Amino acid sequence: xxxxxxxxxxxxxxxxxxxxxxxxxxxxxxxxxxxxxxxxxxxxxxxxxxxxxxxxxxxxxxxxxxxxxxxxxxxxxxxxxxxxxxxxxxxxxxxxxxxxxxxxxxxxxxxxxxxxxxxxxxxxxxxxxxxxxxxxxxxxxxxxxxxxxxxxxxxxxxxxxxxxxxxxxxxxxxxxxxxxxxxxxxxxxxxxxxxxxxxxxxxxxxxxxxxxxxxxxxxxxxxxxxxxxxxxxxxxxxxxxxxxxxxxxxxxxxxxxxxxxxxxxxxxxxxxxxxxxxxxxxxxxxxxxxxxxxxxxxxxxxxxxxxxxxxxxxxxxxxxxxxxx
Amino acid sequence: xxxxxxxxxxxxxxxxxxxxxxxxxxxxxxxxxxxxxxxxxxxxxxxxxxxxxxxxxxxxxxxxxxxxxxxxxxxxxxxxxxxxxxxxxxxxxxxxxxxxxxxxxxxxxxxxxxxxxxxxxxxxxxxxxxxxxxxxxxxxxxxxxxxxxxxxxxxxxxxxxxxxxxxxxxxxxxxxxxxxxxxxxxxxxxxxxxxxxxxxxxxxxxxxxxxxxxxxxxxxxxxxxxxxxxxxxxxxxxxxxxxxxxxxxxxxxxxxxxxxxxxxxxxxxxxxxxxxxxxxxxxxxxxxxxxxxxxxxxxxxxxxxxxxxxxxxxxxxxxxxxxxxxxxxxxxxxxxxxxx
Numbered sequence: 223x224x225x226x227x228x229x230x231x232x233x234x235x236x237x238x239x240x241x242x243x244x245x246x247x248x249x250x251x252x253x254x255x256x257x258x259x260x261x262x263x264x265x266x267x268x269x270x271x272x273x274x275x276x277x278x279x280x281x282x283x284x285x286x287x288x289x290x291x292x293x294x295x296x297x298x299x300x301x302x303x304x305x306x307x308x309x310x311x312x313x314x315x316x317x318x319x320x321x322x323x324x325x326x327x328x329x330x331x332x333x334x335x336x337x338x339x340x341x342x343x344x345x346x347x348x349x350x351x352x353x354x355x356x357x358x359x360x361x362x363x364x365x366x367x368x369x370x371x372x373x374x375x376x377x378x379x380x381x382x383x384x385x386x387x388x389x390x391x392x393x394x395x396x397x398x399x400x401x402x403x404x405x406x407x408x409x410x411x412x413x414x415x416x417x418x419x420x421x422x423x424x425x426x427x428x429x430x431x432x433x434x435x436x437x438x439x440x441x442x443x444x445x446x447x448x449x450x451x452x453x454x455x456x457x458x459x460x461x462x463x464x465x466x467x468x469x470x471x472x473x474x475x476x477x478x479x480x481x482x483x484x485x486x487x488x489x490x491x492x493x494x495x496x497x498x499x500x501x502x503x504x505x506x507x508x509x510x511x512x513x514x515x516x517x518x519x520x521x522x523x524x525x526x527x528x529x530x531x532x533x534x535x536x537x538x539x540x541x542x543x544x545x546x547x
Numbered sequence: 548x549x550x551x552x553x554x555x556x557x558x559x560x561x562x563x564x565x566x567x568x569x570x571x572x573x574x575x576x577x578x579x580x581x582x583x584x585x586x587x588x589x590x591x592x593x594x595x596x597x598x599x600x601x602x603x604x605x606x607x608x609x610x611x612x613x614x615x616x617x618x619x620x621x622x623x624x625x626x627x628x629x630x631x632x633x634x635x636x637x638x639x640x641x642x643x644x645x646x647x648x649x650x651x652x653x654x655x656x657x658x659x660x661x662x663x664x665x666x667x668x669x670x671x672x673x674x675x676x677x678x679x680x681x682x683x684x685x686x687x688x689x690x691x692x693x694x695x696x697x698x699x700x701x702x703x704x705x706x707x708x709x710x711x712x713x714x715x716x717x718x719x720x721x722x723x724x725x726x727x728x729x730x731x732x733x734x735x736x737x738x739x740x741x742x743x744x745x746x747x748x749x750x751x752x753x754x755x756x757x758x759x760x761x762x763x764x765x766x767x768x769x770x771x772x773x774x775x776x777x778x779x780x781x782x783x784x785x786x787x788x789x790x791x792x793x794x795x796x797x798x799x800x801x802x803x804x805x806x807x808x809x810x811x812x813x814x815x816x817x818x819x820x821x822x823x824x825x826x827x828x829x830x831x832x833x834x835x836x837x838x839x840x841x842x843x844x845x846x847x848x849x850x851x852x853x854x855x856x857x858x859x860x861x862x863x864x865x866x867x868x869x870x871x872x873x874x875x876x877x878x879x880x881x882x883x884x885x886x887x
Contacts, residue, residue: 442637
């Protein structure tokens with residue numbers, strides 16, 4: 223089964239391209255310290271040069287100086303070293319150059335390094351949120367769709383209420399109240415505002431599946447509810463659940479970028495979103511500093527493309543009918 | 548045949564709808580012997596599937612058994628608890644559903660589904676279950692290679708045979724088939740029917756075969772029950788019922804399909820539509836469509852099945868004997884009512 227899974231993933235050209243793309247970004251995220259030329263928040267280069275032993279003043283070396291004191295000073299000077307520190311501030315708002323392939327921002331941080339390090343944050347938030355939302359909405363959908371009754375009424379009601387509230391304002395309000403810093407609160411904000419639509423979608427799928435004859439056969443065989451749900455119904459939903467996973471991951475990366483862009487995220491974190499935030503705040507778009515705002519945008523688009531491409535193969539894996547025989 | 552295996556007594560079942568209770572099975576009684584093949588026929592909506600689901604205790608959420616009993620080897624199925632039903636279902640009696648395409652899970656292989664059925668009731672090892680699955684497939688003429696196939700890789704006839712294998716895998720004594728051949732073409736229908744007949748002779752289970760296609764039933768059934776608007780209107784040995792229908796509805800059904808051998812004659816069909824079960828007509832439910840109906844037919848309680856001798860029962864108060872009914876056709880309806 224798992225072997226088949228990977229075989230299909232690799233044999234499908236589209237998904238192979240998607241996998242390579244996603245793999246590339248995952249690799250960049252993991253190897254960020256190796257790839258990035260500088261730490262993301264560095265704005266200067268400090269170089270320290272050793273000058274050797276401190277030079278002794280002539281007065282001390284002269285014969286008039288008390289010899290015992292001179293010996294002590296001379297001896298000490300052989301133990302200490304003298305250094306010189308030079309601080310090279312990075313240029314601010316620099317254009318791309320050999321030292322800074324994508325230029326620098328208003329604070330003099332190297333944008334290429336920021337982009338590489340930002341991959342980590344953006345991918346983590348995207349995939350974690352996707353996983354969180356998929357698990358949450360699958361659970362809710364199976365509960366409400368299969369069990370029906372009061373559980374269904376409550377879950378459907380809450381889903382409907384959440385669907386009516388516009389997403390972005392809700393996200394902004396929740397974000398404004400969350401005081402925690404870091405990636406986890408962003409995942410929670412995106413997850414807790416992103417579950418209603420997938421839940422609604424998956425629930426309708428559960429509803430059609432639970433009335434299919436094979437579920438009836440399984441029930442008539444006396445199978446436990448958990449067996450019917452996980453063995454008969456769930457495998458039929460893998461493709462749609464995976465599609466939801468990638469769609470939500472994409473939405474989360476965009477959502478994170480949006481939150482950061484409007485300044486409601488944690489602006490001290492370096493992510494694709496914050497790069498865009500600072501670019502906007504410093505008029506990069508007006509001054510045409512494309513090296514500032516274009517690369518993070520392209521990265522977001524490429525990750526989205528990879529998700530979509532992989533989705534094609536997921537569909538084929540979970541639906542034997544589409545599989546090549 | 549011998550001893551009685553299933554005895555249905557005054558069974559009523561139906562659906563609670565927003566407009567009221569729809570009694571899809573109304574006061575139905577019959578009995579089925581061991582190894583007997585009972586055909587139940589009737590047009591769409593006459594309650595034959597509801598009858599099957601009621602016996603299987605597989606009615607949908609809004610449906611229930613209202614009254615009556617279904618004794619399976621002396622135990623009342625209608626009164627069993629859910630746990631008892633689970634233990635009994637599929638081991639004692641199994642069901643073949645109408646559409647094999649939707650009755651097989653599209654994402655599980657045939658083998659997985661067959662072994663799941665075994666594991667649901669027997670604690671056997673995986674290898675044993677697989678061996679049993681392969682044996683059952685062989686029984687329905689499908690090669691064991693096909694265990695790894697997915698439903699969409701099988702033809703319609705094969706899928707239905709897989710369903711039959713799945714129904715028989717725990718060696719039930721009663722097999723209920725709800726229109727198992729409806730979605731198949733006539734050649735495949737024939738092969739399925741012959742397969743069932745062969746297996747029945749070999750394994751000795753009883754069959755309740757539900758269909759709207761009477762022509763299928765006549766040859767293979769021991770007994771035939773004809774249902775109309777929720778009620779059993781005629782019951783008796785298949786051949787006799789076919790050659791000599793005693794209820795106007797049966798007669799109408801028999802006239803609705805051509806005979807392969809006898810002389811060509813005009814096919815009649817039956818005028819009108821089945822009544823609304825929410826508010827069935829008074830008296831005999833067939834009376835509004837019956838060309839022999841008398842005024843007394845449309846009043847009072849619905850007529851019950853009355854024995855006519857020779858194991859035959861008819862719910863017509865004026866059952867046909869020989870060539871004529873107890874009453875002559877009312878004034879020929881053809882000129883006024885259109886094409887009869």
